């Protein structure tokens with residue numbers, strides 16, 4: 376027996392789960408299935424922090440509010456940041472953003488990924504339109520004319536008018552659909568961990584551009600900071616293997632002791648960094664969202680925010696198609712989603728690549744240009760405000 380749905384979302388991470396909740400809230404009578412290969416954590420020791428955190432913009436916060444998960448996220452744990460301070464190791468260029476300059480209370484929030492995923496899964500469980508299949512493994516997929524058919528490892532057969540690949544950067548769905556990606560070779564990895572610093576982080580997101588890559592200190596509660604240190608894969612491996620004391624010392628030096636001594640270091644992990652975009656976001660009866668469609672460098676903290684913007688657009692396109700009695704899996708319908716998102720995502724991908732190259736360069740001319748660029752941007756209010764609006768996703 377084949378179980379029929381309107382939409383099947385493969386991947387119930389931050390992006391896929393938000394899409395499911397948004398569709399269930401915005402469209403009537405939709406049958407939605409969400410399949411995830413992994414059961415997310417729901418219980419943990421709150422004395423420690425998730426090593427994966429995201430800087431969530433105002434636009435993403437509004438989306439979470441609209442699907443009734445924001446209050447749950449706030450009740451678990453969030454860290455607002457009011458300032459952002461960026462400086463360059465190769466010159467005396469610096470840039471400072473202050474939310475007060477925009478008449479805002481904050482620039483965004485640093486939130487543990489596990490907190491967001493838990494709130495989303497709790498919301499999915501409340502919405503009767505959503506069937507959550509988790510943990511479940513998709514074994515095969517067949518794109519037929521009138522539906523996409525999926526077969527799960529336990530033998531279950533499912534079909535839907537539209538399947539959405541929200542299964543992350545190595546998307547199995549994208550590969551099965553034969554959608555190629557165009558990428559830029561980065562040869563970078565990120566070392567992530569949580570540290571406690573001697574001085575309070577001042578609710579500021581700090582980022583120092585080193586020649587080897589950016590080093591970010593993102594503010595958490597109780598004076599802790601989440602570290603994202605982008606560098607070469609070999610160096611990231613070395614940094615993950617040295618003793619805690621050696622690591623603390625190297626981190627403090629790389630950060631120019633801006634927050635004093637590093638008093639404690641939690642578990643360290645290394646994530647390979649990629650930068651690519653799928654050549655197509657859609658094909659008949661399929662759409663890709665989030666990291667499955669595009670993966671960027673974490674330096675601007677925009678990855679999941681772009682994925683959530685995909686979600687907002689896809690909801691709009693699906694609801695509009697339903698109102699006009701159109702087939703939601705039709706290529707002409709889905710093309711509007713692809714055109715809409717590709718333009719914005721591509722400009723961010725290109726900007727990230729440019730930043731990485733400019734700040735990774737040893738050339739004197741490039742170094743002086745970036746000093747002039749950072750300092751000028753810092754002084755010219757309209758450009759600064761524009762960048763702040765973009766960083767906030769407004």
Ligand SMILES: Cc1cc2nc3c(=O)[nH]c(=O)nc-3n(C[C@H](O)[C@H](O)[C@H](O)COP(=O)(O)OP(=O)(O)OC[C@H]3O[C@@H](n4cnc5c(N)ncnc54)[C@H](O)[C@@H]3O)c2cc1C
Pocket residue numbers: 385386387388389390391410411412413428429430431511512513541542543544546547548565567603646647664665666667673675676677678679680681682
């Ligand atoms: C070090 C680092 C720091 C970052 N910091 C930020 C930041 O500050 N701000 C920001 O906006 N972004 C940040 N990002 C990017 C952000 O983490 C990603 O953009 C985001 O996780 C993408 O969400 P997603 O739901 O698309 O994919 P994922 O989070 O990868 O979720 C994919 C889901 O699909 C499931 N899945 C995978 N394969 C299958 C399968 N075959 N079948 C079924 N289910 C499957 C997985 O279990 C998972 O639940 C950072 C990334 C890194 C590496």
